[in-house]
Amino acid sequence: MKTSLLNKPFFSYEADIYFHIGLAYCMVEKFEKAIYPFSKCIELNPSEIRYIHERAKAYQMIEDHEKAVEDFSLLIKKNPKNAHAHFRRAFSHKSLGWFTEAANDFEKAKALDPINPKMVVNYKKLKGVTCIVLCKPG
Numbered sequence: 001m002k003t004s005l006l007n008k009p010f011f012s013y014e015a016d017i018y019f020h021i022g023l024a025y026c027m028v029e030k031f032e033k034a035i036y037p038f039s040k041c042i043e044l045n046p047s048e049i050r051y052i053h054e055r056a057k058a059y060q061m062i063e064d065h066e067k068a069v070e071d072f073s074l075l076i077k078k079n080p081k082n083a084h085a086h087f088r089r090a091f092s093h094k095s096l097g098w099f100t101e102a103a104n105d106f107e108k109a110k111a112l113d114p115i116n117p118k119m120v121v122n123y124k125k126l127k128g129v130t131c132i133v134l135c136k137p138g
Contacts, residue, residue: 026137083112
Protein backbone atom coordinates (compact mmCIF):
# COMPACT_ATOMS: atom_id res chain seq x y z
CA MET A 1 0.00 0.00 0.00
CA LYS A 2 2.82 2.39 0.81
CA THR A 3 4.26 1.75 -2.64
CA SER A 4 0.98 2.76 -4.23
CA LEU A 5 1.37 6.21 -2.65
CA LEU A 6 4.75 6.59 -4.35
CA ASN A 7 3.06 5.99 -7.71
CA LYS A 8 0.99 9.18 -7.38
CA PRO A 9 -2.52 7.68 -7.18
CA PHE A 10 -5.62 9.61 -8.16
CA PHE A 11 -6.38 12.17 -5.46
CA SER A 12 -9.73 10.48 -4.79
CA TYR A 13 -7.92 7.23 -3.85
CA GLU A 14 -5.22 8.72 -1.64
CA ALA A 15 -7.28 9.02 1.55
CA ASP A 16 -8.53 5.45 1.27
CA ILE A 17 -4.99 4.17 0.78
CA TYR A 18 -3.90 5.92 3.98
CA PHE A 19 -7.03 4.58 5.71
CA HIS A 20 -6.13 1.00 4.83
CA ILE A 21 -2.55 1.52 5.96
CA GLY A 22 -3.91 2.73 9.30
CA LEU A 23 -6.26 -0.25 9.52
CA ALA A 24 -3.39 -2.64 8.78
CA TYR A 25 -1.39 -1.17 11.67
CA CYS A 26 -4.42 -1.54 13.95
CA MET A 27 -4.95 -5.15 12.94
CA VAL A 28 -1.43 -5.97 14.15
CA GLU A 29 -1.94 -3.79 17.24
CA LYS A 30 0.56 -1.08 16.25
CA PHE A 31 -1.90 1.64 17.13
CA GLU A 32 0.73 4.35 17.55
CA LYS A 33 1.79 3.83 13.92
CA ALA A 34 -1.85 4.10 12.76
CA ILE A 35 -2.24 7.69 13.98
CA TYR A 36 -0.34 9.33 11.11
CA PRO A 37 -2.17 7.53 8.27
CA PHE A 38 -5.55 8.24 9.89
CA SER A 39 -4.58 11.89 10.40
CA LYS A 40 -3.58 12.10 6.75
CA CYS A 41 -6.98 10.66 5.74
CA ILE A 42 -8.76 13.30 7.81
CA GLU A 43 -6.59 16.03 6.31
CA LEU A 44 -7.46 14.84 2.79
CA ASN A 45 -11.16 14.21 3.47
CA PRO A 46 -12.34 15.78 6.75
CA SER A 47 -16.00 14.93 6.16
CA GLU A 48 -15.45 11.14 6.20
CA ILE A 49 -16.44 10.13 9.72
CA ARG A 50 -15.00 6.61 9.59
CA TYR A 51 -11.52 8.14 9.41
CA ILE A 52 -12.19 10.14 12.58
CA HIS A 53 -13.66 7.10 14.32
CA GLU A 54 -10.67 4.89 13.62
CA ARG A 55 -8.19 7.54 14.74
CA ALA A 56 -10.17 8.04 17.95
CA LYS A 57 -10.00 4.32 18.64
CA ALA A 58 -6.25 4.28 17.92
CA TYR A 59 -5.70 7.19 20.32
CA GLN A 60 -7.69 5.32 22.94
CA MET A 61 -5.64 2.17 22.50
CA ILE A 62 -2.39 4.08 23.10
CA GLU A 63 -4.06 5.71 26.12
CA ASP A 64 -4.05 9.24 24.73
CA HIS A 65 -7.52 9.75 26.17
CA GLU A 66 -7.72 13.51 25.73
CA LYS A 67 -7.21 13.19 21.98
CA ALA A 68 -9.55 10.21 21.89
CA VAL A 69 -12.28 12.24 23.61
CA GLU A 70 -11.67 15.09 21.17
CA ASP A 71 -12.08 12.81 18.14
CA PHE A 72 -15.02 10.89 19.58
CA SER A 73 -16.71 14.21 20.39
CA LEU A 74 -16.19 15.44 16.82
CA LEU A 75 -17.57 12.17 15.52
CA ILE A 76 -20.61 12.41 17.80
CA LYS A 77 -21.19 15.99 16.71
CA LYS A 78 -21.28 14.80 13.09
CA ASN A 79 -23.33 11.68 13.91
CA PRO A 80 -25.08 11.95 17.31
CA LYS A 81 -26.68 8.51 16.97
CA ASN A 82 -23.37 6.62 16.82
CA ALA A 83 -23.71 4.32 19.81
CA HIS A 84 -20.21 2.89 19.40
CA ALA A 85 -18.65 6.35 19.58
CA HIS A 86 -20.55 7.16 22.80
CA PHE A 87 -19.54 3.80 24.25
CA ARG A 88 -15.85 4.16 23.44
CA ARG A 89 -15.77 7.82 24.52
CA ALA A 90 -17.20 6.70 27.87
CA PHE A 91 -14.05 4.64 28.50
CA SER A 92 -11.79 7.59 27.74
CA HIS A 93 -13.88 9.80 30.02
CA LYS A 94 -13.55 7.13 32.71
CA SER A 95 -9.76 6.95 32.23
CA LEU A 96 -9.53 10.73 32.63
CA GLY A 97 -11.53 10.55 35.86
CA TRP A 98 -14.60 12.21 34.33
CA PHE A 99 -17.04 9.71 35.77
CA THR A 100 -20.26 11.68 35.27
CA GLU A 101 -19.47 12.13 31.57
CA ALA A 102 -18.55 8.45 31.32
CA ALA A 103 -21.83 7.36 32.88
CA ASN A 104 -23.77 9.69 30.58
CA ASP A 105 -22.04 8.21 27.54
CA PHE A 106 -22.61 4.62 28.67
CA GLU A 107 -26.29 5.34 29.18
CA LYS A 108 -26.56 7.16 25.83
CA ALA A 109 -24.91 4.24 24.01
CA LYS A 110 -27.34 1.83 25.66
CA ALA A 111 -30.32 4.02 24.70
CA LEU A 112 -29.12 4.30 21.08
CA ASP A 113 -28.61 0.54 20.70
CA PRO A 114 -30.91 -1.06 23.28
CA ILE A 115 -30.83 -4.57 21.82
CA ASN A 116 -27.03 -4.83 21.85
CA PRO A 117 -26.02 -6.65 25.07
CA LYS A 118 -22.45 -5.31 24.75
CA MET A 119 -23.75 -1.80 25.47
CA VAL A 120 -24.88 -2.78 28.96
CA VAL A 121 -22.09 -2.38 31.48
CA ASN A 122 -21.93 -3.15 35.16
CA TYR A 123 -20.36 -0.04 36.67
CA LYS A 124 -19.05 -1.97 39.67
CA LYS A 125 -17.07 -4.32 37.41
CA LEU A 126 -15.45 -1.61 35.26
CA LYS A 127 -12.65 -0.78 37.69
CA GLY A 128 -9.70 -2.26 35.77
CA VAL A 129 -11.30 -2.16 32.34
CA THR A 130 -9.77 0.44 30.05
CA CYS A 131 -11.85 -0.36 26.99
CA ILE A 132 -14.22 -2.92 25.52
CA VAL A 133 -13.59 -3.39 21.82
CA LEU A 134 -16.92 -3.85 20.07
CA CYS A 135 -15.61 -4.82 16.64
CA LYS A 136 -12.44 -5.15 14.60
CA PRO A 137 -10.93 -2.04 13.02
CA GLY A 138 -12.62 -0.85 9.89
